[in-house]
Structures are given as C-alpha cells and as structure tokens.
Amino acid sequence: MKVAVVGKGGAGKTTTAAVVARTLSRLGGPVVALDCDTNANLGLSLGLGWDATDELADLRSDLAEGEVEHEPTWSGLVARFGSDAPDGVRLAVVNRIEDPEPG
Amino acid sequence: MAAETAPAPLLRVAFVGKGGSGKSMISGTIVRLLGAAGEPVLALDSDPLPGLAFSVGIPQHDAGLPEEAVVERPEGEDGPRFRLAEDAVTLAERHARVGPDGVRFLQIGKAGSRAGGNQGRSLHAFRHVAAGLDDGPWHLVGDLPGGTRQPFFGWARWARLVLVVVEPVSASILTGRRLARLGQVEGGPRVVAVASKVDGPADTELVAGRTGLPVIAAVPHDPAVAAAERLGSAPLDHDPDAPAVQAVRSLLVSLRSAGGVA
Numbered sequence: 001m002k003v004a005v006v007g008k009g010g011a012g013k014t015t016t017a018a019v020v021a022r023t024l025s026r027l028g029g030p031v032v033a034l035d036c037d038t039n040a041n042l043g044l045s046l047g048l049g050w051d052a053t054d055e056l057a058d059l060r061s062d063l064a065e066g067e068v069e070h071e072p073t074w075s076g077l078v079a080r081f082g083s084d085a086p087d088g089v090r091l092a093v094v095n096r097i098e099d100p101e102p103g
Numbered sequence: 104m105a106a107e108t109a110p111a112p113l114l115r116v117a118f119v120g121k122g123g124s125g126k127s128m129i130s131g132t133i134v135r136l137l138g139a140a141g142e143p144v145l146a147l148d149s150d151p152l153p154g155l156a157f158s159v160g161i162p163q164h165d166a167g168l169p170e171e172a173v174v175e176r177p178e179g180e181d182g183p184r185f186r187l188a189e190d191a192v193t194l195a196e197r198h199a200r201v202g203p204d205g206v207r208f209l210q211i212g213k214a215g216s217r218a219g220g221n222q223g224r225s226l227h228a229f230r231h232v233a234a235g236l237d238d239g240p241w242h243l244v245g246d247l248p249g250g251t252r253q254p255f256f257g258w259a260r261w262a263r264l265v266l267v268v269v270e271p272v273s274a275s276i277l278t279g280r281r282l283a284r285l286g287q288v289e290g291g292p293r294v295v296a297v298a299s300k301v302d303g304p305a306d307t308e309l310v311a312g313r314t315g316l317p318v319i320a321a322v323p324h325d326p327a328v329a330a331a332e333r334l335g336s337a338p339l340d341h342d343p344d345a346p347a348v349q350a351v352r353s354l355l356v357s358l359r360s361a362g363g364v365a
C-alpha cells in the first residue's frame with residue numbers, strides 16, 4: 001500500500017500520516033514513513049521526540065548545503081536520512097532540496 | 104515638539120510560521136486595522152494556498168500578477184533572464200486589488216489555479232515587486248506560506264521585522280525554532296515571536312522558552328475566530344471586539360510605538 005497525505009497547513013496531514021503509519025505497522029508492517037515536507041515534523045507525531053526529529057531535518061539541510069554526499073538509491077535514502085520510530089515504523093526525511101526560485 | 108508630529112515610519116513586517124498557526128488571521132487583521140485608521144497599507148500574500156484574502160475580507164482568491172509584468176532578456180544580452188516591465192511601485196499600484204477599508208492586496212497566483220499563463224513568470228514578478236516596494240507609500244504587511252521554505256529562500260528580504268507566529272504545540276514550536284535562525288543572518292531582519300491560540304500565560308511562556316525568541320504579543324485561542332473562519336469572514340468583520348482581535352490591536356499599537364521594529 002502506498003498512501004500520500006496532502007492538504008493545507010494545520011489541517012492535520014502529519015497527525016493523520018503518523019497514526020496511519022503506526023497502525024499499519026501494528027497490523028503487521030513493514031512501514032516506511034516518508035516526510036516530504038521542507039519543514040519536517042513527522043517525527044514529532046510518530047513519537048520520535050524533539051531532538052531526533054530535529055537531527056533528521058538538519059541532516060537533510062546539510063545535504064542541501066553540499067556538506068554531505070547525495071544518496072543515489074532508494075534503500076540508501078531510507079537508511080541515511082531515516083530513524084527507527086515506535087511500533088517499528090522506519091521514518092525517512094526525503095524533502096526536495098533544490099532552490100525553487102523561478103527565473 | 105517635532106518628535107510628536109513626525110510621521111511614524113511605515114511598517115515592513117512579514118508573518119511566518121507553521122501552517123495553521125494563525126499567520127493569516129493576525130496579518131489580515133493588522134492590514135484591516137491600518138486601513139480603518141485611514142493609513143495606506145498594502146497586503147502581500149505569497150502563499151500559493153488560500154488564506155489572507157479571507158481574513159482581509161476580499162472576495163478575490165486567485166489573481167497573481169500577469170506574466171506581462173516581467174519581460175524576458177533579449178537574446179544576446181547579459182543579465183538575469185527576467186526583469187520587471189515597470190518599477191515595482193507602479194506595478195503594485197496597478198495590480199493590487201482594493202479591499203474593505205481601502206486596503207490594497209497583492210497576491211501570487213494560487214496552486215492548481217485554472218488561470219493559466221506562465222506561473223514561473225508570475226511568481227518572479229511578485230517576488231521582485233515585493234522586493235522593490237520600500238519607496239512605496241504604503242505600510243507593507245506580508246503573509247508567507249507555512250513552513251520554512253520561502254523565508255529561507257529570501258522571500259521576506261523586504262521586511263525589517265519578521266514575526267514568527269507560534270502556537271503552543273510541539274510542531275509549531277519546532278518550526279518557530281527553525282525560523283528563529285532567520286535572525287542570525289548578518290544584516291537580516293529582526294525576528295520576534297507572536298504566541299497564537301494561547302490559553303493563558305503558561306502557553307506564552309512555553310513559546311518564549313522553547314523558541315528562544317522574544318514574544319511581543321499573545322493572541323488568545325478564540326472561538327469567535329474559529330467561527331469567522333468557518334464562515335469565510337474576516338475576523339474583524341465577524342466580531343471586532345473578539346479577544347483575539349483585541350490582542351492584534353494591541354500588537355499593532357506596540358509595533359507602531361516601537362517604530363515598526365518591535
């Protein structure tokens with residue numbers, strides 16, 4: 001099953017995604033939760049805590065600033081930019097990193 | 104006494120913060136309060152999702168700048184690919200909608216819009232118009248999209264004061280903490296927090312303690328605002344005496360008395 005949760009800020013996307021991920025995992029996973037938000041907060045809703053959530057986001061911004069090498073493979077991304085959350089959910093922060101400025 | 108008669112400086116304030124924190128409610132209400140006081144004010148809405156038009160009370164939710172607002176560099180010349188077709192103040196004057204209390208309202212085209220045209224050019228136009236309005240005759244009040252992306256890519260460089268709107272909940276506080284870094288850039292704006300949807304002083308202290316930002320106002324959790332938002336009405340029109348609206352009024356007074364830099 002592949003599910004994406006979208007909507008306006010504050011609508012409850014992150015909470016919904018986190019509860020769905022942990023519920024699926026309890027039902028017999030495996031589950032990868034992908035945080036595609038440039039302001040990555042999914043770790044908080046999964047129960048990973050402040051520090052781990054922030055560390056994952058920082059790791060990703062280091063990539064944006066060219067401080068670490070890019071990860072070419074899917075499994076590599078989940079390993080490098082991920083962390084183990086409760087109920088066996090694997091969280092990975094995979095937001096886009098390029099400058100969106102047009103022109 | 105000259106000091107008392109000198110005109111107060113025009114505001115250049117941008118609201119940022121997590122989605123749903125109350126940026127549009129607070130910025131839209133400030134815009135309307137300035138307009139109602141007879142002051143010239145231009146609202147800058149760079150959120151590709153709807154929001155500020157509702158809180159200002161403008162029935163126009165999807166009107167980005169036309170792509171003719173920028174012209175493309177002729178083949179063979181140097182310089183950036185696009186530049187504004189006219190000066191920013193002229194473009195803002197022409198394309199801003201006029202709303203209640205005489206407020207001006209300029210927005211980017213919305214995501215998923217059927218308006219067509221070249222979104223990239225329209226976005227470029229908006230960004231460069233916003234950056235060129237310092238000499239304009241208006242107070243500038245900006246409402247940025249939720250999150251950290253636009254603020255860190257320079258969409259609020261026109262602002263002298265950035266107000267981070269923070270609810271006393273983890274995700275909003277964590278976002279506020281990230282946005283606080285905007286103030287650590289050399290020559291960057293002053294960055295402060297506005298505590299939003301608070302249920303008492305402990306909530307305000309939580310926002311201050313966890314974000315590390317000075318909190319210059321606390322807007323209470325207010326059912327009147329929720330009711331206005333359900334109806335799609337401007338909070339100021341729905342209930343001008345609602346506690347949250349009163350708190351925004353106080354915020355505006357303190358912004359103005361501090362010369363617009365809190």
